[in-house]
Amino acid sequence: MSAVTTPMTMEEFLELPEKLGVKLELLEGVLIEMPAANSGHEIVKSNFDEELVACVRPNRIGRVFSEAGFTLSGTDYLIPDVAVLLSARLQESDPAKRFQGAPDLAVEVVSSESAAGLEDKIRTYLRCGARLVVVAYPAQRVLHTYDRQGNSRVLEEGQILEIDFLPGFRMPVERAFEDLRPARQT
Numbered sequence: 001m002s003a004v005t006t007p008m009t010m011e012e013f014l015e016l017p018e019k020l021g022v023k024l025e026l027l028e029g030v031l032i033e034m035p036a037a038n039s040g041h042e043i044v045k046s047n048f049d050e051e052l053v054a055c056v057r058p059n060r061i062g063r064v065f066s067e068a069g070f071t072l073s074g075t076d077y078l079i080p081d082v083a084v085l086l087s088a089r090l091q092e093s094d095p096a097k098r099f100q101g102a103p104d105l106a107v108e109v110v111s112s113e114s115a116a117g118l119e120d121k122i123r124t125y126l127r128c129g130a131r132l133v134v135v136a137y138p139a140q141r142v143l144h145t146y147d148r149q150g151n152s153r154v155l156e157e158g159q160i161l162e163i164d165f166l167p168g169f170r171m172p173v174e175r176a177f178e179d180l181r182p183a184r185q186t
Contacts, residue, residue, distance in 0.1 A: 010074050023067070027120055029075035040138050041111040043180050045081045048107050048136070048171075052084055055169040062086040062104070070099045072128035078121060080106035086165065102130035104165060109136045122146050131165055141177045 007029020016024065016031075023034040037045075045066065052064045065083045072078060083103035085093070093099060106125045110118065118135065125133045126148055135144045143155040155161055157174045 007075050010071060010077065013077055023079055024077075025079055026075060026077040027117070027124060032117070034079070037109075038111055040180050041081075041109050043178075044109045044136050044138050044176055045107075047176050047178055048082045048109075048134075051171045051175060052082065052105075052166075052169070055166050056084060059167065060087065061166065063090055065103070068099060068103075070101065070103060072102055072124060076124050076128065078106075078124065080125075081109045082107040084166070102126075102128040104131045105134070105163065106130050106132075107134045107136065109138065111138070132163060134161065136176050138177060138180055141173070143173055143176060 008026060008031055009029070010026070013024070013026045013031070021036065025032040025034060049064060049066055056062050056064050062085050065085065067079050067081060068083055069077060069079045070083070077098075080103060082105075084105040085099070086104045089101070089104060102125045108118065108121065122133050122135065126146060131148055133146045135146075136142075137144070141157055143161055145151075145153045145155065145161070155173045157172075157177075159173050161169075161171045161173060161176075163169045
């Protein structure tokens, strides 16, 4: 006989003590402790951040956030590696509270997540209002995109990532992996 666990509520999650250097997410009421990222993960995240800021900031169409937490529902709190909130959504935000709802764009860099956990995150972002989710796979040097309409694409080096709600944004796939050396084989 297996034990049945009750999903954690957002209230219970928010009451947890903070631990230095530990990021916690809540997905469908299940607590997820995120391990520290490796340097490859951080390089890809930084590349996305640079490209998004270069588009979003001068055009004053929103803000780019790195590892900001988003309360998506009563049982979901996720921390995308990089996120974009458009200006209209920012104006709705209460500066004294955590961001409510999904970001317009969520970028996740794969380094340690299970395939099932990542699929759950993608579905949750989209269900809770994200317009686009981009998942970067550094080892394979590919990007997967998912939108609210149920479309998905795989972009490889030599192709361009364009985001329709970020006018002028065009990022070659290889830019996401710039300065990233292949992992050493042991």
